[in-house]
Amino acid sequence: MTDYRLPITDYRVVCLAGGVGGAKLAAGLAEIVPPANLTIIVNTGDDFQHLGLTVCPDLDTVMYTLAGVANPETGWGRAGESWRTMEAVARLGGPDWFRLGDLDLATHLTRTQLQGEGQTLTAVTRHLCSHLHIQPAILPMSDQPAPTMIASADGRILPFQTWFVRERWQPPVRQIILPEDVKATHTVVRALETADIVIIAPSNPFVSIDPILNVYPIRALLEDVPQVVTAVSPIIGGQAVKGPAAKMMQEMGMEVSATAVAAYYGDLVDLFIYDRQDAGAFVGRGDAVALDTMMLDGDGRLRVATDVLQATLEYLNA
Ligand code: GDP
Numbered sequence: 001m002t003d004y005r006l007p008i009t010d011y012r013v014v015c016l017a018g019g020v021g022g023a024k025l026a027a028g029l030a031e032i033v034p035p036a037n038l039t040i041i042v043n044t045g046d047d048f049q050h051l052g053l054t055v056c057p058d059l060d061t062v063m064y065t066l067a068g069v070a071n072p073e074t075g076w077g078r079a080g081e082s083w084r085t086m087e088a089v090a091r092l093g094g095p096d097w098f099r100l101g102d103l104d105l106a107t108h109l110t111r112t113q114l115q116g117e118g119q120t121l122t123a124v125t126r127h128l129c130s131h132l133h134i135q136p137a138i139l140p141m142s143d144q145p146a147p148t149m150i151a152s153a154d155g156r157i158l159p160f161q162t163w164f165v166r167e168r169w170q171p172p173v174r175q176i177i178l179p180e181d182v183k184a185t186h187t188v189v190r191a192l193e194t195a196d197i198v199i200i201a202p203s204n205p206f207v208s209i210d211p212i213l214n215v216y217p218i219r220a221l222l223e224d225v226p227q228v229v230t231a232v233s234p235i236i237g238g239q240a241v242k243g244p245a246a247k248m249m250q251e252m253g254m255e256v257s258a259t260a261v262a263a264y265y266g267d268l269v270d271l272f273i274y275d276r277q278d279a280g281a282f283v284g285r286g287d288a289v290a291l292d293t294m295m296l297d298g299d300g301r302l303r304v305a306t307d308v309l310q311a312t313l314e315y316l317n318a
Pocket of ligand 1: 240
């Protein structure tokens with residue numbers, strides 16, 4: 001039985017997160033780390049303009065999950081969603097390949113309006129979070145646009161959402177292209193400069209975590225500042241729980257395994273958490289711990305977050 005009363009109150013924790021996998025761990029962490037000590041830095045490489053609106057899929061998934069309003073079936077979008085606007089867009093011959101629910105649209109409308117008034121994405125996200133009664137800080141990795149592009153094996157260069165949603169992540173990936181010269185905000189830099197523990201959530205390493213690490217100077221701060229960087233494997237039992245991580249690994253010539261994820265993060269990570277299902281197969285250089293990392297519901301999120309923090313504190317105090 002896990003002891004949920006961790007002595008975590010003295011540590012400042014930063015979590016790097018993409019969408020669904022990241023949001024689940026972030027929500028678990030939010031239950032045990034005091035809000036003033038928890039910052040979640042979120043990938044914005046998937047952001048794009050659609051129907052004239054700024055859409056930030058990973059920020060929204062993290063926000064909705066922490067606010068308890070996410071759709072429990074999909075893990076993204078809002079619970080109790082309706083689609084009347086999208087149906088009307090389709091009837092008008094508008095672009096309906098990226099579906100925005102009626103409730104979800106309220107987020108994109110408000111964000112786009114506030115940005116139009118001159119607010120940064122960081123300020124807009126703070127505004128949205130406060131109205132959703134979210135206490136921990138959720139920060140976009142940058143206030144600058146930082147679009148992730150996918151170079152497909154058939155020679156095309158596709159914006160991330162075109163590849164992911166419109167083409168249902170089917171075109172084989174040759175390379176992931178991340179933008180140059182994107183800078184982190186002061187708020188992100190300050191959070192990392194004062195972090196004791198950084199946790200890399202079980203998000204897609206290539207299109208959720210790498211875009212964050214690519215933002216200057218996030219990778220360098222991770223190398224220098226925190227006492228410990230812990231990463232959680234998104235690959236369980238040699239497969240992705242969801243989404244294209246495993247397919248991408250195959251297409252980029254990697255073995256699909258927790259071992260390969262650990263090797264990919266390399267020295268950046270001090271403590272690697274992989275799933276017990278992979279215990280027989282895992283081979284890693286540094287410190288690594290096997291845990292049950294599947295988060296199927298709220299209890300699972302709390303359990304995994306607690307166990308990950310516990311393992312991290314044990315590493316720190318060893
Ligand atoms: P996306 O932006 O919505 O694709 O979300 P992320 O990048 O944050 O998460 C996708 C990754 O999370 C996938 O590679 C999944 O394998 C992984 N994932 C999803 N749920 C879980 C879970 O419960 N446990 C673990 N360990 N990984 C998960």
